[in-house]
Amino acid sequence: QSVMTQPPSVSGAPGQTVTISCIGNTSNIGAGSDVHWYQQLPGAAPRLLIYANTDRPSGVPDRFSGSRSGTSASLAITGLQTEDEADYHCQSYDSTMTHVLFGGGTRLTVL
Amino acid sequence: QVQLQESGPGLVKPSQTLSLTCTVSGVSISSKTYYWSWIRQPAGKGLEWVGRIHSSGRRDYNPSLKSRVTLSLDTSKNQFSLRLNSVTAADTALYYCVRLGKLLTVDFWGQGSLVTVSS
Numbered sequence: 001q002s003v004m005t006q007p008p009s010v011s012g013a014p015g016q017t018v019t020i021s022c023i024g025n026t027s028n029i030g031a032g033s034d035v036h037w038y039q040q041l042p043g044a045a046p047r048l049l050i051y052a053n054t055d056r057p058s059g060v061p062d063r064f065s066g067s068r069s070g071t072s073a074s075l076a077i078t079g080l081q082t083e084d085e086a087d088y089h090c091q092s093y094d095s096t097m098t099h100v101l102f103g104g105g106t107r108l109t110v111l
Numbered sequence: 112q113v114q115l116q117e118s119g120p121g122l123v124k125p126s127q128t129l130s131l132t133c134t135v136s137g138v139s140i141s142s143k144t145y146y147w148s149w150i151r152q153p154a155g156k157g158l159e160w161v162g163r164i165h166s167s168g169r170r171d172y173n174p175s176l177k178s179r180v181t182l183s184l185d186t187s188k189n190q191f192s193l194r195l196n197s198v199t200a201a202d203t204a205l206y207y208c209v210r211l212g213k214l215l216t217v218d219f220w221g222q223g224s225l226v227t228v229s230s
Contacts, residue, residue: 002157034214038158045207045220046158052214089158093215098171100148100215105157 003028004090006103012080013111020075020106022090030071031095037066037075040087040105049088050075077108085110113137115208117224123202124230129195131224133208140189141166146211147191149182151204152223159204163211164191198228 005023012018022035029035035053038046048057050066053073065076073092077084090103119131133147140147148163162172164182172180181194195202205223212218 036214036216038217045223046217047220048216048218051216091158091215091217097215099173100150100160100163100211102150102158102160 002104004103006106011109022073035073115221153204
């Protein structure tokens with residue numbers, strides 16, 4: 001059982017917007033710990049999608065955006081494309097930056 | 112460029128010890144900037160952090176695995192290793208070795224090594 005909670009699945013049609021939530025607590029996200037997001041395509045290792053709550057590594061389309069508020073964070077994907085179909089994982093850490101924490105992952109289906 | 116490659120047995124018997132090694136290229140594991148870490152993923156499930164090690168010797172482990180896990184560094188070979196003892200079927204997973212960068216982001220991943228615990 002993960003410390004941070006994500007919905008097991010979300011779906012949307014091409015062109016639509018979907019949002020994936022990541023709910024933590026006062027010992028991690030609520031304590032100011034940053035949230036990072038990873039995209040995992042089928043059969044591949046995850047890749048960094050969003051870091052430090054809102055920032056995108058070079059090469060990540062601006063259709064992907066992140067936010068953090070209180071004890072939770074969200075990943076938004078606008079203009080859904082079929083190639084966005086993947087698993088998405090949120091990651092944070094405890095308030096002492098000692099332990100890495102993951103959400104349970106969310107499978108995105110593009111209808 | 113930075114690359115990580117896991118190696119080790121793909122099959123381990125219950126109650127025995129799982130051992131994996133990660134060979135790093137493109138950066139020295141002696142760098143004070145990074146932690147080196149293991150993350151595992153059971154089939155069809157989410158990611159679970161196992162632990163991390165720094166060139167200073169500092170080690171931190173997932174509390175749920177702490178009693179069974181040991182991480183080590185071999186700077187002469189630019190490798191780091193995982194040992195997980197007393198394994199059960201619940202330890203069956205794809206094990207990734209990774210580099211932890213700024214703000215503990217995982218900025219480089221190995222391709223993953225599948226370990227199955229079975230008699």
